[in-house]
Amino acid sequence: MIIMKSRLNVIDNSGALIVECIKVLRNARWASIGDEIVVSVKSAKPVPSSTPGTSATSKIRKGDVVRAVIVRTKKEIPRADGRFIRFDDNACVLINNQKQPIGSRILGLVARELREKKWVKIVSMAPKVI
Numbered sequence: 001m002i003i004m005k006s007r008l009n010v011i012d013n014s015g016a017l018i019v020e021c022i023k024v025l026r027n028a029r030w031a032s033i034g035d036e037i038v039v040s041v042k043s044a045k046p047v048p049s050s051t052p053g054t055s056a057t058s059k060i061r062k063g064d065v066v067r068a069v070i071v072r073t074k075k076e077i078p079r080a081d082g083r084f085i086r087f088d089d090n091a092c093v094l095i096n097n098q099k100q101p102i103g104s105r106i107l108g109l110v111a112r113e114l115r116e117k118k119w120v121k122i123v124s125m126a127p128k129v130i
Helices: 120-125
Strands: 007-010 016-024 036-044 065-072 091-095
Touching: 007 065, 016 065, 016 091, 036 091
Parallel strands: 007 091
Antiparallel strands: 007 016, 016 036, 036 065, 065 091
16 A cells, blocks of 8 residues: 555666655556656756767666556565465656656566556566565
């Protein structure tokens, strides 16, 4: 369960490391796996100014407000077979306004529930789906 002011790890290579939820994008007080939220970047990797081939505007910086999809939560979620699944941290993947991931790689596990919620691009980029 992710509410306002919750901090999440970012598991893609967009440049952000830790984000804070500032809005849940549906009429609910909390968000779960597969839900879209608006986040503020609290810490990010430093962007070198002389990186050849990349523009500084393509990187995520501290203070940016972007959208994200929740891919892991500490709160357990039930599965159809009666089991519950939970993770050690709250994590998300940053997306743009067209609902495409900003990063080109995902660096960790994602939940299988993302496939049911139509986030197939994120599931296909992930190295492991649980």
